[in-house]
Amino acid sequence: MTATRSQPVNFPGAGALRETGRLFALALDVIVQTFRRPFQLREFIQQCWFIASVTILPTALVAIPFGAVVALELGSLIVQLGAQSFTGAAAVLAIIQQAAPLVTALMVAGAGGSAICADLGARTIREEIDAMEVLGVNPIQRLVVPRVLAAMVIAVLLNGLVSVVGVLGSYFFNVVLQGGTPGAYLASFSALAQLPDLWISEIKAVIYGFIAGVVAAYRGLNPKGGPKGVGDAVNQSVVITFLLLFFVNFILTAVYLTIVPQKGS
Numbered sequence: 001m002t003a004t005r006s007q008p009v010n011f012p013g014a015g016a017l018r019e020t021g022r023l024f025a026l027a028l029d030v031i032v033q034t035f036r037r038p039f040q041l042r043e044f045i046q047q048c049w050f051i052a053s054v055t056i057l058p059t060a061l062v063a064i065p066f067g068a069v070v071a072l073e074l075g076s077l078i079v080q081l082g083a084q085s086f087t088g089a090a091a092v093l094a095i096i097q098q099a100a101p102l103v104t105a106l107m108v109a110g111a112g113g114s115a116i117c118a119d120l121g122a123r124t125i126r127e128e129i130d131a132m133e134v135l136g137v138n139p140i141q142r143l144v145v146p147r148v149l150a151a152m153v154i155a156v157l158l159n160g161l162v163s164v165v166g167v168l169g170s171y172f173f174n175v176v177l178q179g180g181t182p183g184a185y186l187a188s189f190s191a192l193a194q195l196p197d198l199w200i201s202e203i204k205a206v207i208y209g210f211i212a213g214v215v216a217a218y219r220g221l222n223p224k225g226g227p228k229g230v231g232d233a234v235n236q237s238v239v240i241t242f243l244l245l246f247f248v249n250f251i252l253t254a255v256y257l258t259i260v261p262q263k264g265s
Helices: 014-034 043-080 084-125 130-132 139-177 182-190 193-222 227-259
Strands: none
Touching: 014 130, 014 139, 014 193, 043 084, 043 139, 084 139, 084 182, 084 227, 130 139, 139 182, 139 193, 139 227, 193 227
């Protein structure tokens, strides 16, 4: 009586489920390898500098119109509702809680993440990753961990930049273009804003940076089809990161609004 080998079950969506599992496995591996020594400090600093150099200017340029749009839209809506005194609070809270982390994540994923994916993809098709494993060097610890940590650190710093630039842009457009008063703008902000609003913004930035770095590294380590596959992997990493960011943003916002009582409510 001969034994038969069990064949893998191929049901609709099995490939996507396997890819999701491998992505989560890489994320866990990155977390574990972060605490292993030696830490690649030089690689980490180089990646921080590179990601910052390609994201600072685009992030600042995007933050200005983002703050302006938020201020103009919320300002006109609040005027219709007769609550002009809360224009500053609504605009600033929308920028700090939602706009700043998302803009930061999109810039880190679009500029820094695509570069990480392309670099790791090129190393993979040149078989450098296989050579490192043969030599006993863990490519996750040596290459992926410094890049993911750099994406997280730069995301936090850029989030602060976007918050400041966005708030200043919102203040300018509200006071100058919509005829608001500086005192009412600042008073409403101090009346409704609270410190946890800044905390959730920074927490979002850290998580978004981690997601962007892990997704970019995963697609870079698994290109298909040679050099053309590297380009496809870059596009896929950006799209996947954007989808995950909006999903995670919804969850974090819902949890925050449930746990933290809003000031003035």
